[in-house]
Amino acid sequence: MTCVWDEAFTHPAARRGRCDLEDASGNLRPLPVHRWVHGDRDDDLLIGTIAGWCTGPAVDLGCGPGRVVEALLQRGVPTLGVDGATTAVAMTRARGAAAITRDVFGDLPGEGRWSHALLLDGNIGIGGDPHRLVRRAARLLAAGGSLIVEVDTGSAGWERRATRIRTGSVVTEWFPWSTVGPDALPGLAERAGRRVHRTVTVGARMCAELAP
Numbered sequence: 001m002t003c004v005w006d007e008a009f010t011h012p013a014a015r016r017g018r019c020d021l022e023d024a025s026g027n028l029r030p031l032p033v034h035r036w037v038h039g040d041r042d043d044d045l046l047i048g049t050i051a052g053w054c055t056g057p058a059v060d061l062g063c064g065p066g067r068v069v070e071a072l073l074q075r076g077v078p079t080l081g082v083d084g085a086t087t088a089v090a091m092t093r094a095r096g097a098a099a100i101t102r103d104v105f106g107d108l109p110g111e112g113r114w115s116h117a118l119l120l121d122g123n124i125g126i127g128g129d130p131h132r133l134v135r136r137a138a139r140l141l142a143a144g145g146s147l148i149v150e151v152d153t154g155s156a157g158w159e160r161r162a163t164r165i166r167t168g169s170v171v172t173e174w175f176p177w178s179t180v181g182p183d184a185l186p187g188l189a190e191r192a193g194r195r196v197h198r199t200v201t202v203g204a205r206m207c208a209e210l211a212p
Contacts, residue, residue, distance in 0.1 A: 005085040024162045036064045042203045049200045050148055051075040053209050056115025061104045062123030066092025073097055105136055114140045120150045128160045128176025131191045138192040147210040155181035182206055
């Protein structure tokens with residue numbers, strides 16, 4: 001079965017900026033597909049800070065079309081992209097970056113040897129259980145490695161919900177997703193055996209490094 005996220009990167013409506021995450025109550029949340037592909041000024045500032053945090057190889061979980069992987073490579077950070085959407089992985093590779101099509105909960109290369117694992121652009125929501133996800137990401141890390149996560153500044157706590165992608169008149173099947181607010185960071189870090197080491201806020205976006 002095609003990954004539901006392929007729809008976000010291939011549908012003509014999504015490419016024109018009309019792509020939403022819809023929950024079971026009918027609420028729509030716009031997905032920034034254009035930014036994921038092309039970036040913007042705030043994206044550059046955020047990635048520049050994250051690159052400065054990275055002292056070794058990084059794995060970008062849910063890399064999408066590879067904008068972050070490419071940008072980190074250009075800043076001298078060896079980075080591998082991982083995504084369940086074949087279209088996203090193909091787009092990342094077209095940028096000259098390394099990426100593989102895998103489930104983040106499945107077997108991944110370099111387990112226990114990465115310096116940093118990234119969960120950006122809402123990817124903390126993968127699977128609908130952020131605590132399970134950060135524990136999984138932490139297992140990818142070498143001793144002393146850190147998680148770099150982006151949270152939703154418009155949310156509080158964390159919430160699991162049934163979600164689907166809507167692009168124009170086309171909708172995907174339902175899948176579990178979650179949102180995580182800044183106030184949930186300490187608990188999230190603790191579940192992964194880490195603490196909130198530092199944060200950065202650019203515009204409406206906030207990332208944190210969870211270090212041992």
